[in-house]
Amino acid sequence: MYQHIQLPTHGEKITINTDASLNVPDQPVIPFIEGDGTGVDITPVMRRVVDAAVAKAYGGRRSIAWMEVYAGEKAVKVYGGDNWLPDETVAAVREYVVSIKGPLTTPTSGGMRSLNVALRQLLDLYVCLRPVRYFDGVPSPVKAPEKVDMVIFRENTEDIYAGVEWQAGSDEVKKIIAFLQGEMGVKKIRFPETSAIGIKPVSVQGSERLIRKAIQYAIDNGRESVTLVHKGNIMKFTEGGFKKWGYELARREFGAVEMDGGPWCRLPNGIVIKDVIADAFLQQILLRPDEYDVIATLNLNGDYISDALAAEVGGIGIAPGANLSDSVAMFEATHGTAPKYAGQDYVNPGSIILSAEMMLRHLGWLEAADIITASMQRAIAAKTVTYDFARLMDGATQVSCSAFGEAMIARM
Numbered sequence: 441m442y443q444h445i446q447l448p449t450h451g452e453k454i455t456i457n458t459d460a461s462l463n464v465p466d467q468p469v470i471p472f473i474e475g476d477g478t479g480v481d482i483t484p485v486m487r488r489v490v491d492a493a494v495a496k497a498y499g500g501r502r503s504i505a506w507m508e509v510y511a512g513e514k515a516v517k518v519y520g521g522d523n524w525l526p527d528e529t530v531a532a533v534r535e536y537v538v539s540i541k542g543p544l545t546t547p548t549s550g551g552m553r554s555l556n557v558a559l560r561q562l563l564d565l566y567v568c569l570r571p572v573r574y575f576d577g578v579p580s581p582v583k584a585p586e587k588v589d590m591v592i593f594r595e596n597t598e599d600i601y602a603g604v605e606w607q608a609g610s611d612e613v614k615k616i617i618a619f620l621q622g623e624m625g626v627k628k629i630r631f632p633e634t635s636a637i638g639i640k641p642v643s644v645q646g647s648e649r650l651i652r653k654a655i656q657y658a659i660d661n662g663r664e665s666v667t668l669v670h671k672g673n674i675m676k677f678t679e680g681g682f683k684k685w686g687y688e689l690a691r692r693e694f695g696a697v698e699m700d701g702g703p704w705c706r707l708p709n710g711i712v713i714k715d716v717i718a719d720a721f722l723q724q725i726l727l728r729p730d731e732y733d734v735i736a737t738l739n740l741n742g743d744y745i746s747d748a749l750a751a752e753v754g755g756i757g758i759a760p761g762a763n764l765s766d767s768v769a770m771f772e773a774t775h776g777t778a779p780k781y782a783g784q785d786y787v788n789p790g791s792i793i794l795s796a797e798m799m800l801r802h803l804g805w806l807e808a809a810d811i812i813t814a815s816m817q818r819a820i821a822a823k824t825v826t827y828d829f830a831r832l833m834d835g836a837t838q839v840s841c842s843a844f845g846e847a848m849i850a851r852m
């Protein structure tokens with residue numbers, strides 16, 4: 441029994457079968473977190489669009505029983521005190537298996553650590569899956585955005601992003617620096633008196649499980665290559681380890697064979713496993729994006745790459761994503777709370793709508809998912825778009841966040 445979470449009046453739990461597949465009832469209960477900032481604008485629109493697509497696809501036989509769960513500013517309002525991420529939210533998301541969230545605020549300095557990162561760590565959502573594809577007619581800063589068709593697998597629980605760090609001047613940082621200098625022989629800390637220190641944990645297990653998912657995805661979806669993106673020339677044991685363990689895994693578990701003396705290798709079905717250094721990758725995705733397909737990378741690289749690739753196909757207003765463990769799935773937009781637009785019914789709801797589209801595919805509700813992509817494509821083709829696209833499109837009709845949702849529904 442929950443304290444503040446209201447169970448919907450109808451609906452059943454999604455359950456997990458012994459083979460890890462989902463058992464999805466016709467009225468699944470789906471927990472959702474509204475989100476801070478523009479979450480109040482985009483999340484209700486997403487729900488309306490999803491409900492309309494499901495109704496259109498299944499004529500009332502299927503529907504989603506939405507269940508609001510709380511995190512961020514709304515959780516503090518509902519639960520009081522300093523309760524940014526109530527235990528029962530984490531418990532409900534785990535119990536109901538599939539959920540969706542709006543963006544949550546993380547103050548840039550001081551204050552609490554990221555609730556988004558906390559959710560990923562608490563639920564062991566180790567894959568951040570962010571497909572990047574082009575919709576015809578979307579304004580783009582590059583000449584051939586249709587060549588961008590990549591699927592990012594970002595490690596979601598480790599790396600410098602895990603938040604293991606100590607503030608400059610603190611007793612803790614003094615201890616760490618004394619240990620590094622005194623016991624580990626470290627001489628490279630340029631300003632030891634005033635340094636903050638961050639730690640970058642990258643493990644064999646964490647890297648292998650992420651890269652395994654990326655390779656399996658490439659196999660299951662007939663993709664051409666998997667690229668390990670890293671900065672292993674500089675961070676040899678962490679980023680370099682990720683690359684090395686990735687190639688070893690491809691050879692050991694997937695039968696990859698080295699090409700031209702390695703390290704690139706090829707799976708028996710022809711999929712190429714390759715690697716590229718992260719800075720070179722960031723210029724190559726602008727110059728030769730068609731050479732990249734499935735991307736496997738560490739947490740921070742994946743964060744930067746997500747927004748950079750999203751920009752090539754129209755921006756983070758339509759960049760979807762999923763956070764996945766071996767059992768739980770939480771879908772979320774790639775963008776943040778865009779606080780300057782909060783509550784104005786202004787921003788593009790496309791990112792969270794396409795995240796919901798991924799969620800419907802995850803449930804096996806492919807017909808409803810197809811209706812969502814087709815209706816978004818039609819709304820964009822009609823140049824009925826939110827401000828972010830309208831400002832770059834000739835002859836566009838600029839509409840609000842909710843009107844974009846209505847424009848999609850009208851085209852289903």
Ligand SMILES: NC(=O)C1=CN([C@@H]2O[C@H](COP(=O)(O)OP(=O)(O)OC[C@H]3O[C@@H](n4cnc5c(N)ncnc54)[C@H](OP(=O)(O)O)[C@@H]3O)[C@@H](O)[C@H]2O)C=CC1
Nearest residue numbers: 542543544545546547556757774775776777778787788828
């Ligand atoms: N997963 C999550 O919950 C995430 C949370 N955050 C958090 O969000 C907060 C704000 O972060 P910030 O760095 O400003 O990044 P945001 O992604 O929130 O916003 C950056 C810019 O992206 C554009 N943008 C964002 N959302 C949309 C949208 N729906 N439609 C169209 N354009 C959009 C806007 O560009 P323009 O100004 O050009 O209109 C906006 O100013 C921070 O607290 C951050 O930590 C950040 C990322 C992910």
Ligand SMILES: O=C(O)CCC(=O)C(=O)O
Nearest residue numbers: 545546554556557743774
């Ligand atoms: O948690 C945050 O505040 C930022 C997260 C983020 O940028 C992302 O996951 O892409």
Ligand SMILES: [Mg+2]
Nearest residue numbers: 743746747774
């Ligand atoms: Mg980000």
